[in-house]
Amino acid sequence: MSSIFQSSIGKKLIMSVSGIFLVLFLLFHMCMNLVAVFSASAYNAVCAFLGTNWYALAGTAVLAFGFLFHIVYAFILTVQNRKARGNDRYAVVDKPANVEWASQNMLVLGAIILIGLGLHLANFWYHMMFAELVEAEGQYGPTEGAQWLSYYLSKWPVAIAYIVWIVALWFHLSHGFWSMLQTIGWNNLVWLDRWKTAAKWYATIVCLGFAIVVLGFAFEVFPLLDNCCSEAAAECATKCADACSCK
Amino acid sequence: MDKTINITLKVWRQKGPKEKGHFETYNLQNISTNMSFLEMLDTLNEQLVAKHEEPVVFDHDCREGICGMCSLYINGHPHGRDSHTTTCQLHMRRFKDGETITIEPWRSAGFPVVRDLMVDRSAYDKIMQAGGYTSIRCGAAQDANALPIPKPDADEAMDAASCIGCGACAAACKNGSAMLFVSAKVSQLALLPQGRVEAARRAKAMVAKMDELGFGNCTNTGACEAECPKGVSIANIARLNREYLKAKLKD
Incomplete structure (x- = not known):
């Protein structure tokens, strides 16, 4: 057992297991976001629940470790792989048929996702979870998640950055999903194509879920059922007066 | 003409x-x-x-x-x-x-150029010598019906055995990984009862040798399968991962 994580397959296993973990987290995160599509008050309730809950905090800590392992091992493996390629590069390179573009660019896609993650942590996680921890005062409180969404995502550069991020995520997931199952050995001739198809479905569903929220708030059509006016302070009422029917 | x-x-x-x-x-x-x-x-x-x-x-x-x-x-x-x-x-x-x-020539740290277009592929021989064989006493060849093997298994073992060890997989791989070769050589035996006896030892020994010789880590791009002159499937790589992890967990 001692040498398993020193072997090539063991290192890949770490990538795979931390990947599975992130894949499941994204699904959960996407479901949570979709609440904001329908109801601001429900979304704020989710914010309140997950911000103060110590289980959620513990989950966040575990998640951070998962990310850390995934990123650190990505770099370790890439350095080893570049060394294994040798000193001379091929003069002519032609992509073989049936090779996904994403599969050969996972590190670059991962780096884009990492930059996006920095932006996301600074603007959402900081406001919704960290601010509550340190009891910081902000324009919107940690439990006024829907108001913060409306305010922040209506800025066009932010919305565009998020869409770029989500596209990179789609490519990363479309390969990563089936690749993680291949690495732990849950694959064979029949399941190879099935997992590849499942990967595209999963990536599409998750990324569409994220993108809908970004676009919906960017165009100020969300939340659909109730609206922030009924819940929030006066500044919000003026802001979303155009989008909502109430005044 | x-x-x-x-x-x-x-x-x-x-x-x-x-x-x-x-x-x-x-x-x-x-x-x-x-x-x-x-x-x-x-x-x-x-x-x-x-x-x-x-x-x-x-x-x-x-x-x-x-x-x-x-x-x-x-x-x-x-x-x-x-x-x-x-x-x-x-x-x-x-x-x-x-x-x-x-x-x-093939460009991979595992295959140094000897001269012009000729590379040294003895690394593959070394991986084979580490465990790509059976050493159990099988006795004389048995009657064909004494050891029934499901047709799909026999076919898959045969397809894995079609690997000629040319090195195109490692040459095509952006990571310089020899996983397709090693997985084919592990699979051709792991799928058959004669090979099962030493399956765990074989998977561990061959992977250890592959790592030692400086081949890269597989990232499942599938370039190896696309370029393999024998069309060996990357499903074999999943089997190798399975065999290796199972063997390591048992230790």
């Missing part, structure tokens, strides 16, 4: 493992399209020898696609662009008149 073409070759020339290599350009006239790719290189070498120049060194042996000796990275593809084809099975009819053909 033979159709003939004129081609330009850009060939990697390197005097020895430690020397610096470079591309040399050669023009060949009136090459028959019925020639195999290696016959075209023979023609080039005859012309070089006639001019008292050093011929281009390249590996070849059976010239019928089963020995795994031929290599060559042709226009960005190991064994050329055609699928399920070794270099020796590639014909000049696949090239156009006036085309420039770039020929490079």
